[in-house]
Amino acid sequence: LTCLCSDCKQANSTCETDGACMVSVFNLDGVKHHVRTCIPEAKLIPAGKPFYCLSSEDLRNTHCCYSDFCNKIDLMVPSGHLKDNEPPSSWGPVELVAVIAGPVFLVFVVVIIVVFVFHHHQRVYHNRQRLDMEDPSCEMCLSKDKTLQDLVYDLSTSGSGSGLPLFVQRTVARTIVLQEIIGKGRFGEVWRGRWRGGDVAVKIFSSREERSWFREAEIYQTVMLRHENILGFIAADNKDNGTWTQLWLVSDYHEHGSLFDYLNRYTVTIEGMIKLALSAASGLAHLHMEIVGTQGKPGIAHRDLKSKNILVKKNGTCAIADLGLAVRHDSVTDTIDIAPNQRVGTKRYMAPEVLDETINMKHFDSFKCADIYALGLVYWEIARRD
Known part of the structure; x- marks a missing residue:
């Protein structure tokens, strides 16, 4: 059996077989293609309806015959495809991928956002639940009608003088609304905040200053430290804002700011100088x-x-602040508690023995003398503003 063969160029486009001749037509990118070839008898299975002779609706039209050159005929292109004179479709593979993938991507993004928001709210909820469980007496410690003035009064009359319970500190810190930045330093920033109708100062340490934050909070919560001429400590907390951890130190707010700024803004009377000097000395003495x-x-x-x-x-x-470099003396063991901190004091205010490193680090009186030297320089600044 001799048949036409579209791929048999060396044999005059013919082939011989013991099976059947086949002709098939299909459309590719708007162009009609005919395929003619020989099918061996061994491949004509199953008998009566071989797979090679089956047409595929809308894709391929196939015909098998059993006489010489019977596959010379031209078949019709499947109905679902373009004919020879029809222009190709404007929907290429890229466009089809975009049409299909676009909505799928949008749905995926929406799902991710929903999951993120859900987990965020769950985390906030569980944190609040955990805080509520830490101290069942929280309502007794911090009732809803308690104002900032009430809180300061409680601190001033506290039996231990070591500050608020940890839970109350966290509750206060996490309900403060920051208003404006009032200062910057090497440690971080100072903000004015509002809590239940009162102003507070919020010192926000950068994460690399964690040791300074911890040390200052630790010193402020020393038993019996509270004094009218030492900055009133309210709370300390670490807050996760989602991107990094903020270290907060909450204290009383004094609108005049630092003594340095106050002396630069105003001249001071003799009575005012005495008041400033006496109160600073009183705070340092305590x-x-x-x-x-x-x-x-x-x-x-x-x-x-x-x-x-x-x-x-x-x-x-005056109220003495910034106790991040402070040291404590244990009179029982005669030892000095110096925190492992990379910060150093301000050279302009350092005593000579501190500058030349001859200070006796084992005697607490050495540190007290260095403080008195620095206080003398502060007095000199006050005296210049008459």
Whole structure:
């Protein structure tokens, strides 16, 4: 049996077989293609309806015959395809992929956003639940009608003098609304915040200053430290804003700012100078003083006393702040607690023995003397503003 063969160029486009001749037509990118070939008898299975002779609706039209050159005929293109004179479709593979993938991608993005929001709310909810479980007496500690003035009063009359319970500190810190930035330093930023109708100062440490934050919070919560001429500590907390961790230190807000800024803005009368000097000395004396007893207070040296670390209150008195470099003295063992901190004090206010590193680090009085030297320089600044 001799048949036409579209792929047999070397045999005059013919082939011989013991089976059947086949002709098939299909459309590819708007162009009609005919295929003619020989099918061996061994491939004509199953008998009566071989697979090679079956047409595929809308894709391929196939015909098998059993006489010489019987596959010379031209078949019709399947109805679902373009004819020879029809223009090709404007929908190419790229367009089809875009049409299909676009909606799928949008649905995927929406699902991701929904899952993220859901998990965020779940985390916030569980954090609140965890905080509520930490102290079942939270409503007793911090009732809804308690104002900032009430909180400060509770701190001032606290039996231990070591500050608020940890849970209350967290509750206060996480309900403060930041208003405006009022200062910047090497540690981070200082903001004015609002809590239940009152202003508070929020010192936000950068994450690399975690040691300074921890040390300052630790010193502020020393038993019996509270004093009218030492900055009133309210709360400390670490807050995760989703991108990085913020370290908060919440304290009393004094609108006059630091003594350095106050002296640059205003001239001071003789009475005002005495008031500033006396209150600064009173705060430093309380810091240095050791209170012996079951609820006693160790002696504390500031180590970074300067006009920028002293705040001016509304009544014209001073409040010593920034205890991040402070050291504590244990009189029982005669040891000094110096935190492992990379920060150093301000050279302009350093005593000579600190500058030339001859200070006796094992004697607490050495640190107290260095503080007195720095206080003398602060007095000089005050005296210049008459």
